[in-house]
Amino acid sequence: MQRDLEGILVVSVEQAVAAPYVSGRLADAGARVIKVERPEGDFARGYDSLVHGESAYFVWLNRGKESVCLDLKAPEDLAVLARMVAQADVFIQNLAPGAIDRLGFAPDKLRAENPRLITCSISGYGDEGPYRDLKAYDLLVQAESGLSAITGNAAGSARVGVSVCDIAAGMTAHQAVLQALIGRGRTGVGRHISVSLYHALADWMNVPYLQFAYGGKTPERSGLNHPTIAPYGAYSCGDGKAVLFSIQNEREWALFCADVLGAGDLAQDPRFRTNSARVAHRAELDALINAVF
Structure with a gap:
């Protein structure tokens, strides 16, 4: 690796996943x-x-790192952290909202002391808004974001x-830190990065938001199928197993009809000529495919 x-x-x-992912990369x-x-x-x-x-x-997220255990309620350990941060190019944290500020390591303060420093804070819901002081967990955000x-x-x-x-x-x-490093290389000045689980997801x-807001399409739970692409998903075979495939464009659809289904003319059937048409007639299309497999 370079x-x-x-x-x-x-x-x-x-701790946990999000911040270790950044530092691990x-x-x-x-x-x-x-x-x-x-x-x-x-x-x-x-x-x-x-x-x-x-x-x-x-194991996945922490390879290649050095580790030190510090009690950040102890003044002597806070002093150790301060000495490390004073030499750092990047400072990352994902403690509970407000905790890093109370410890004396507020990002604005650190960057005032060292303008080249890049600070990155990861939270549940961001630095602003009514939820800024709340913790977040992956399952909650999967639900709250609509996922x-x-x-x-x-x-x-x-x-x-x-x-x-x-x-x-x-x-x-991770993307934002890399961009900040490039920016610092040009300007000599670091920046603060704020990322939240909610905003990222x-x-x-x-x-699905744009499809609903502009097209009036309510997203469906489709299992292994795709809500707006067809054919796409797992199809049962005669031997009891399943085959998984997805057709991404009209060229693939024409080849699939000719070489897999053995029905090249099907690609020009008005019900299936475009992806939108195939989605609208998904049940009929699936029946034709299942009959072959």
């Missing part, structure tokens, strides 16, 4: 990452013990199988 961030020092007061790119944990350790260490006694999430309303099938809603809101926030923050929800 070590493009070699020489960059990242100090991260972190920076470590992968060659940055020196010092992970600051509470005396009992990051609670993500205890999510499970399935990877040689370690938690799967913790769970479009996930699942006719039997009911479902949670996405991984902590997608935490991961989305981590990905968004809400951005991902723009497609």
